Amino acid sequence: MLNTLPLLQMQGIEKSFPGVRALSGVNLTLQRGEVLALMGENGAGKSTLIKTLAGAHQPDAGTITIDGKVVSLSSPTAAIEAGIGVIYQEFNLIPELNAWENIFLGREQSGFFVARTQERKRAAELFGQLGLEMPLDVPCRQLSIAQQQLVEIAKALSQDVGILVMDEPSAALTPQEVERLFAIIRDLQARGIGVIYISHRLDEIFEIADTIVVLRDGQYVGEASARDMTREQMIEMMVGRSIEDEFPKQAAQQGDFRLEVLGFSRGNAVRDVSFNLRSGEVLGITGLVGAGRTELARLIFGADARDGGTLLLDGKPLNVRSPQDAIFAGICLLTEDRKSQGLVLCRSVRENFGLPNLKQFSVCGAIREQRERQLFGEYVDSLTIRIPHQDQLAGHLSGGNQQKVVLAKWLQQNAKVLIFDEPTRGIDVGAKHEIYQLMNRLAAGGTSIIMISSELPEVLGMSDRILVMHEGRLKGEITDVKSATQEQIMEIAIG
Numbered sequence: 259m260l261n262t263l264p265l266l267q268m269q270g271i272e273k274s275f276p277g278v279r280a281l282s283g284v285n286l287t288l289q290r291g292e293v294l295a296l297m298g299e300n301g302a303g304k305s306t307l308i309k310t311l312a313g314a315h316q317p318d319a320g321t322i323t324i325d326g327k328v329v330s331l332s333s334p335t336a337a338i339e340a341g342i343g344v345i346y347q348e349f350n351l352i353p354e355l356n357a358w359e360n361i362f363l364g365r366e367q368s369g370f371f372v373a374r375t376q377e378r379k380r381a382a383e384l385f386g387q388l389g390l391e392m393p394l395d396v397p398c399r400q401l402s403i404a405q406q407q408l409v410e411i412a413k414a415l416s417q418d419v420g421i422l423v424m425d426e427p428s429a430a431l432t433p434q435e436v437e438r439l440f441a442i443i444r445d446l447q448a449r450g451i452g453v454i455y456i457s458h459r460l461d462e463i464f465e466i467a468d469t470i471v472v473l474r475d476g477q478y479v480g481e482a483s484a485r486d487m488t489r490e491q492m493i494e495m496m497v498g499r500s501i502e503d504e505f506p507k508q509a510a511q512q513g514d515f516r517l518e519v520l521g522f523s524r525g526n527a528v529r530d531v532s533f534n535l536r537s538g539e540v541l542g543i544t545g546l547v548g549a550g551r552t553e554l555a556r557l558i559f560g561a562d563a564r565d566g567g568t569l570l571l572d573g574k575p576l577n578v579r580s581p582q583d584a585i586f587a588g589i590c591l592l593t594e595d596r597k598s599q600g601l602v603l604c605r606s607v608r609e610n611f612g613l614p615n616l617k618q619f620s621v622c623g624a625i626r627e628q629r630e631r632q633l634f635g636e637y638v639d640s641l642t643i644r645i646p647h648q649d650q651l652a653g654h655l656s657g658g659n660q661q662k663v664v665l666a667k668w669l670q671q672n673a674k675v676l677i678f679d680e681p682t683r684g685i686d687v688g689a690k691h692e693i694y695q696l697m698n699r700l701a702a703g704g705t706s707i708i709m710i711s712s713e714l715p716e717v718l719g720m721s722d723r724i725l726v727m728h729e730g731r732l733k734g735e736i737t738d739v740k741s742a743t744q745e746q747i748m749e750i751a752i753g
Contacts, residue, residue: 265324265325265452267321268287268322268323269320272320273310273318274318278646280303283320283477291449291451293447293453295466295484296308296455296456297463298472298496299474300689301658305425307473308423310322311337324420338417341418342423345423345425347427349407357401357409358377358378358381361381362377362416381416388442388445390408422446424453427455428457429683461715463492468484472492472495474498493687496687504687505720507698510539512536513704514537515534515572516535516674517570518570519567524557525565527550527553527730528550529731533725535708537706538702538705539701539723542710542717542718542720542725545728546728550730551710552594555591560578587674588672588674590671592665601653601660604652605651607648607649607655611630612667615630619633643659644656645659661681661689662689673705676708677710680712682711694719726751728752728753734750
């Protein structure tokens, strides 16, 4: 007899933390073979709902039903035993272990010796089911981001999941890798596996999702078939207001050359790169993952030593040997990985704001905390940083609010050149819009901006000029951005 019961039902889910009500009566229904897109701004409750499903959080109220039976997911182990697999945005792989060792970690076959041959064979079968060839014996730290994600998928499938949650699975993937990911998801659908898909890349949602469920401020807002919902309707449901222009680009008055990069090189990562940047200009730099974009930014910022090349700031040679030299000269970098390189997660947001600005708050070696709080409070208001208080740990913030804290500390430096490396990765559409408007204000004030991004709509929507990199070299420049297309950029990017 055909089973017509929903695969998963979450009904009336409530969850509160000290001072915060994270979920309030949230409902979600997932059918077999369905891809359900779970949408909402950072802080909307998506992560809390998923962690509740994964057994990491216990709900204060509500029920979870799988195949018509109410289940108690008291731990991550209980969730796995119930057939639930979760692939988090931050991968849970041991870098020094290879693919098959990571897949079976903690579930090694018992006996006097670990049955390594059988586990390796099983891993090969799993990748074969996905239609992939994977270097099984290479440490995961040597694998690409896309390959590491496939290891996570294989790990989940090895646990015989019926429900697979994918949190920002495409954030670091190239367009070709995203297409491969979608092919795998469609294969999982055909097997009857239900997929909950979380992404801030709105174009993907309408390509892969069957149903869209929207949360806002911890509450269920509504759902609809992806075929029946427009992009504008989804954005309005997510942010609670209409955003008429997703990319609110405002052209600023450009001045003289602010920054000139001449012949920058570092091994094969960056090879003889030269370009210039004017005051008030937003220069987009794009290319496929591994093209050398981040490596170029690190050379300009002094985080890595270059093999050759010259840097000019306002027409004068500048010898940047360290990030401290760059910051002192007025060049600041918002790193691609804000968690490990942009913030100290175990310290408060106020302390993170103050770290590069201690000289401004210190007298005879003593920090004037009141002054620090006052100035940071002004950025909390102007950037709409959503925090309960300034002593909130940076690690407890949503991605969008973490990015705004990093922005605040650099804005206090009154930087001449701001390098944004993937400024909106993992950030919701509302926070993106706020960051774009901030970029407009900075450019209007004469700040020079380099925006490195993999999101081609963002590059086309916010840049005055676009540089495209391929295998460490600059392969093309687009000056007529309004007439440019994503296809034109990709043709250059693939060499």
